[in-house]
Amino acid sequence: MKLSGAVLFFAGLALAGCQTGPASTDLIRLDRAQGSEQNIASLSAVIAANPQDPEGYNVRGSAYGRAGDFRRALDDFNRAIQLNPRLYQAYANRALVYRNMGKPSEAVNDYNTALQINPNYDVALIGRGNIYRQAGRTNEAFNDFNKAIQQETTDGRAWHNRGLIYQLRGQHAQAIEDFSKAISLSPSSPEPYNGRGVSYVALNDDDNAFADFNHAIELNDKLAESWANQALVYERKGDMARAYKSYSHAVRLDPNYKPAQDGAARTRGNSGT
Known part of the structure; x- marks a missing residue:
């Protein structure tokens, strides 16, 4: 089965990227x-x-x-x-x-x-902004993240989450800047690498995207999202065997992760398995 161009590839990858962050960057670990x-x-x-x-x-x-x-x-x-x-x-x-x-x-x-x-408590601004973002209230969420950043917060989640909103709006250059700032503040967190990689793919910069997804896996190899994102770059390159392998690994990590399910289904027939 052949995909019909980069738009479909990115549609799947955007779904994977936009599902990062909400829970993983703000819930209690x-x-x-x-x-x-x-x-x-x-x-x-x-x-x-x-x-x-x-x-x-x-x-x-x-x-x-x-x-x-x-x-x-x-x-x-x-x-x-x-x-x-x-x-x-x-x-x-x-x-x-x-x-x-x-x-x-x-x-x-x-x-x-x-x-x-x-009114300037960054933890509350970021926390409330995340709830607004998950509820689809993106303008209110953006305002909360923006205010936290204006208050010179050192919490990388503010930039990461604002980056996700820029990404949702198709403003990928701004998203990459925000994800990069989040990485500089939280270099051991895989989420902003995944987010930045998604925007690199949107700009057809597969090499930087692949590097980011691989680094996200190095930081935490238990995130289905990272493996599914890596798989999508393999898929864009036409390497269906490796794509299927990574999608399948993502499904094993999270059987309910739909981007991985869909990707495995797309690549299974062309993977040689």
Whole structure:
């Protein structure tokens, strides 16, 4: 089966690229060290010695969140807010837990409260912007990311996510600039490499795209998106055997990842397998 030109190739690749980032750059990543029983026990000892200090609950709540214990995390953030209703960091932390729990409305409410207290808090701007972006409210999302950048945030997610919106708008030169800035701030994160690679493909710069996708795989070889993106460059080059192999690997990593499913189906017949 032959594809009908670069537009179809990029349509698939854009889908792969635009599915990066939302979850992977803003959701809680489980962290065994921060969420360990020993760490939480030491934080609990601090709280026992200073039970009226909201910061202790805020820090332990973050540790519970890293451990995936969202119920206890919420309890701690609620207590921190009860002790200090103007602790904007606790609202933003609780918002992230709500987002992980699939409660975006509650998350936005908390981000709004954090920003009412501190309008320049980059964590809340980026967090709220991500929820807006996933909801298709791209102009509001862009404004949040833009404001965080204007506040000179050092959080690469602001540039990465604004880059995704530029990409969605077809402004690939601006997207590449933003992804490059995100990479300079977070060089160990594979997501902006995938994002930049997608925009390179849109500009028919397959060599730079391929380098970015390969580097994303080097940083984390467990992301289906990276393998599917690599496969699409192989497919553009007509190397269906390698394309099918990479698509198939992506499907094994994430059986529900549609760009990988579709790519494997497209290349199977021409892969020699």
